Amino acid sequence: MRGIGEIVERGSEGDLEKRHPGESRGPVDWIPASAGMTNIKMGNVLFIAEVEEGKLKGYSKELACKAVELASQAGGEAHGIVIGKNVAAAAEELGQFGVAKATAVEGEALAEFIGEAYTQALLEAVPALKPQVVLASASGSGKDILPRVAFKLKAGLATDCIDLKIENGKLKARRPIFAGKALVDVTFLSDIQMATARPNSFATKQADASKKASVNKVAANVAPSKVKVKEVKEAEKGMKDLTEADVIVAGGRALGSSENFKVVKELADVLGATVGASRAAVDAGYISHDHQVGQTGKTVNPKLYIACGISGAIQHLAGMRTAKVIVAINKDPEAPIFSKADYGVVGDLFTILPILTRNFKELLGK
Numbered sequence: 392m393r394g395i396g397e398i399v400e401r402g403s404e405g406d407l408e409k410r411h412p413g414e415s416r417g418p419v420d421w422i423p424a425s426a427g428m429t430n431i432k433m434g435n436v437l438f439i440a441e442v443e444e445g446k447l448k449g450y451s452k453e454l455a456c457k458a459v460e461l462a463s464q465a466g467g468e469a470h471g472i473v474i475g476k477n478v479a480a481a482a483e484e485l486g487q488f489g490v491a492k493a494t495a496v497e498g499e500a501l502a503e504f505i506g507e508a509y510t511q512a513l514l515e516a517v518p519a520l521k522p523q524v525v526l527a528s529a530s531g532s533g534k535d536i537l538p539r540v541a542f543k544l545k546a547g548l549a550t551d552c553i554d555l556k557i558e559n560g561k562l563k564a565r566r567p568i569f570a571g572k573a574l575v576d577v578t579f580l581s582d583i584q585m586a587t588a589r590p591n592s593f594a595t596k597q598a599d600a601s602k603k604a605s606v607n608k609v610a611a612n613v614a615p616s617k618v619k620v621k622e623v624k625e626a627e628k629g630m631k632d633l634t635e636a637d638v639i640v641a642g643g644r645a646l647g648s649s650e651n652f653k654v655v656k657e658l659a660d661v662l663g664a665t666v667g668a669s670r671a672a673v674d675a676g677y678i679s680h681d682h683q684v685g686q687t688g689k690t691v692n693p694k695l696y697i698a699c700g701i702s703g704a705i706q707h708l709a710g711m712r713t714a715k716v717i718v719a720i721n722k723d724p725e726a727p728i729f730s731k732a733d734y735g736v737v738g739d740l741f742t743i744l745p746i747l748t749r750n751f752k753e754l755l756g757k
């Protein structure tokens with residue numbers, strides 16, 4: 392087993408055995424002809440931006456800012472790519488974050504997210520942009536597409552990264568391992584270096600409307616997909632997905648019933664937060680699985696995480712331990728969650744949550 396904190400170099404597995412760490416792959420003549428890519432422009436950073444109802448996702452703006460920073464460190468340009476139907480306006484908006492070039496790949500076949508189709512669309516566009524670094528958010532779709540693209544381009548891929556930088560002209564990625572108990576720095580053997588970044592890991596700079604990107608519209612040329620989206624269910628209105636949320640109020644087994652979850656929902660409502668839950672609460676049927684945080688739920692990275700009646704089992708911590716500020720409310724002073732919390736309240740959540748809700752309502756004038 393590799394030691395914690397050791398630098399791991401990423402390339403294709405077979406090549407790892409044949410080469411010494413740090414040894415270059417040489418020119419990129421190994422890229423399959425089907426990918427149509429014969430060289431790369433050193434320093435260019437391509438990232439995938441996602442849209443919802445025609446608008447850029449918050450974590451895509453964050454990734455745009457990181458891509459601009461990395462490109463300037465590497466002496467290249469940041470290029471954004473937006474895939475979907477009617478996404479040209481979102482591609483244009485990327486310019487406001489300092490992105491030099493934005494490509495909108497549009498088509499009817501891309502109206503709904505299908506990993507296979509989006510991968511084809513991306514592979515069509517990548518050769519023209521010849522990036523050294525390719526990034527996506529560690530969102531549902533980013534996690535779906537990037538490994539497929541990395542495989543096709545024989546590029547090393549580091550997933551779910553919480554920090555990215557350029558060192559010695561190459562991407563260096565920091566990612567949690569062992570359910571978040573340790574961090575590892577990853578460098579790459581491949582010439583093309585890919586990473587997915589955990590949402591809320593980087594700062595988003597203020598958009599500057601005077602900055603413009605050169606926007607290129609491309610009609611997608613993708614083969615008919617083997618799968619079809621039959622239904623898209625809308626998430627709860629006005630509530631951000633857990634993976635994008637800045638503030639999360641989460642409830643555990645202690646809530647006791649779905650009706651009781653209203654004390655968590657009321658506080659979340661006042662704070663503009665998203666409701667999270669432990670697996671015990673989900674398994675007991677108090678709330679649906681899309682609210683579950685943890686190893687078998689979602690990995691979240693909010694600015695504030697309020698854990699109510701959650702013991703802090705390792706599988707729960709795996710999903711939320713990178714939250715910037717953790718507040719725990721638990722009636723057991725020995726609950727493990729307190730060892731990870733920045734602020735702790737020992738007491739009954741049914742007494743404390745209504746007080747917090749009332750006070751925040753007053754403070755925020757709601």
Ligand SMILES: Cc1cc2nc3c(=O)[nH]c(=O)nc-3n(C[C@H](O)[C@H](O)[C@H](O)COP(=O)(O)OP(=O)(O)OC[C@H]3O[C@@H](n4cnc5c(N)ncnc54)[C@H](O)[C@@H]3O)c2cc1C
Nearest residue numbers: 643644645669670671685686687688700701702707722740
């Ligand atoms: C393979 C595997 C994967 C798993 N994946 C996940 C996962 O993704 N997410 C996850 O959360 N769990 C996961 N688990 C389950 C995990 O091990 C725990 O069982 C679970 O997190 C416990 O949930 P809990 O903290 O809500 O419940 P408990 O551990 O029962 O804790 C309830 C807490 O509430 C406190 N409490 C009780 N009443 C009150 C009150 N009135 N006011 C204040 N505090 C009160 C108690 O003191 C206690 O600390 C997984 C387990 C396995 C084996």
